[in-house]
Amino acid sequence: MDHTNHLMPLRILVTGAAGFLGSHLVDLLLEKGHEVIGIDSFETGSPKNLQHIGDAQRFRLINHNIQTPLEGLQLGHIDQIFNLACPASPIHYQKDPVSTLKTCFRGTENILELAKNKNARILHTSTSEVYGDPKVHPQPESYWGNVNPFGARSCYDEGKRVAEALCYAYHENYPDLEIRIARIFNTYGPRMAHSDGRVVSSFIGDALDGENIKITGDGTATRSFQYFTDCLDGLQRLMNSNYTQPVNIGNPGEFSMREFAEIVAEMVSEKGKPKVLITYLPRPSDDPNTRKPDISRAKEILGWEPTVPLREGLKKTIEWHIEQRK
Numbered sequence: 001m002d003h004t005n006h007l008m009p010l011r012i013l014v015t016g017a018a019g020f021l022g023s024h025l026v027d028l029l030l031e032k033g034h035e036v037i038g039i040d041s042f043e044t045g046s047p048k049n050l051q052h053i054g055d056a057q058r059f060r061l062i063n064h065n066i067q068t069p070l071e072g073l074q075l076g077h078i079d080q081i082f083n084l085a086c087p088a089s090p091i092h093y094q095k096d097p098v099s100t101l102k103t104c105f106r107g108t109e110n111i112l113e114l115a116k117n118k119n120a121r122i123l124h125t126s127t128s129e130v131y132g133d134p135k136v137h138p139q140p141e142s143y144w145g146n147v148n149p150f151g152a153r154s155c156y157d158e159g160k161r162v163a164e165a166l167c168y169a170y171h172e173n174y175p176d177l178e179i180r181i182a183r184i185f186n187t188y189g190p191r192m193a194h195s196d197g198r199v200v201s202s203f204i205g206d207a208l209d210g211e212n213i214k215i216t217g218d219g220t221a222t223r224s225f226q227y228f229t230d231c232l233d234g235l236q237r238l239m240n241s242n243y244t245q246p247v248n249i250g251n252p253g254e255f256s257m258r259e260f261a262e263i264v265a266e267m268v269s270e271k272g273k274p275k276v277l278i279t280y281l282p283r284p285s286d287d288p289n290t291r292k293p294d295i296s297r298a299k300e301i302l303g304w305e306p307t308v309p310l311r312e313g314l315k316k317t318i319e320w321h322i323e324q325r326k
């Protein structure tokens with residue numbers, strides 16, 4: 001099947017469909033005319049993120065945990081699978097680390113089995129966390145990472161690493177199985193809940209509540225921030241390419257946490273709120289010091305690079321948070 005022909009509607013399965021990125025991906029795929037089956041256990045995502053779709057003929061949402069095989073679900077023919085199901089914020093993935101590892105290993109195995117049986121192409125969403133606390137900066141895909149296998153973040157970092165290894169091993173065993181691996185870097189935007197503790201939504205939520213923005217560490221650690229529309233464009237291009245190696249999907253713009261907190265405080269105050277202060281808390285263990293993608297591969301292979309500047313994406317995200325509070 002020619003997956004690059006966007007004019008031809010495909011049947012596409014999205015796991016993690018009710019989450020932040022998954023729900024936006026479902027919207028995009030439906031907009032492009034595809035038929036979409038969403039799978040989610042609603043562990044961190046919510047059906048509310050998909051409520052606006054209503055009773056669309058081309059969309060079906062199934063409550064299912066990918067730790068259990070999907071063969072009994074009567075899914076019919078499937079062309080492509082985007083595997084996004086996994087808790088993504090530290091407070092969520094650390095709540096039940098064994099379950100996080102099961103989702104990464106058994107879940108990915110179940111999705112790979114499904115892809116094999118349905119002759120579907122699979123794109124697995126990996127993460128910049130596979131680079132751990134990197135000793136190479138910025139991080140190219142060829143860097144093997146610096147990950148603690150025995151610590152608070154290991155269930156996610158090592159889980160995502162084993163999931164990549166599993167995709168590779170399946171492709172080795174079944175060369176006809178088409179795999180794609182996206183290493184996503186910090187992505188933000190509307191539908192990312194304030195309560196999930198990730199830095200963008202936490203900072204915005206705190207600033208809107210009139211509470212000090214809390215930075216863990218001294219504020220010199222750096223992060224890159226990618227708006228979700230850029231991320232989804234990268235995922236789509238990768239899925240429809242013929243490239244089987246991992247590809248970084250992230251925004252190389254690098255900001256110190258202090259700089260970023262100041263931008264959020266200033267932009268929230270421009271919305272008529274009092275300007276909040278910044279408080280510094282102890283840094284959690286294994287928290288990476290720097291993070292910045294080398295996106296040469298994505299540029300070369302996919303002709304992709306992010307286009308949304310930080311302040312533009314933040315403006316839309318802040319407005320969404322304000323809307324949620326009405």
Ligand code: NAD
Binds near residue numbers: 020022083125
């Ligand atoms: P999210 O928590 O908003 O969404 C994850 C979704 O997966 C949720 O709806 C959750 O209920 C569902 N889920 C979790 N475990 C499941 C299971 N066992 N079975 C079925 N559904 C399950 O997170 P997100 O930010 O949308 O992330 C989506 C994917 O992208 C994740 O795999 C994450 O690791 C990856 N990723 C995200 C980022 C980012 O910055 N947002 C960065 C790197 C990688």
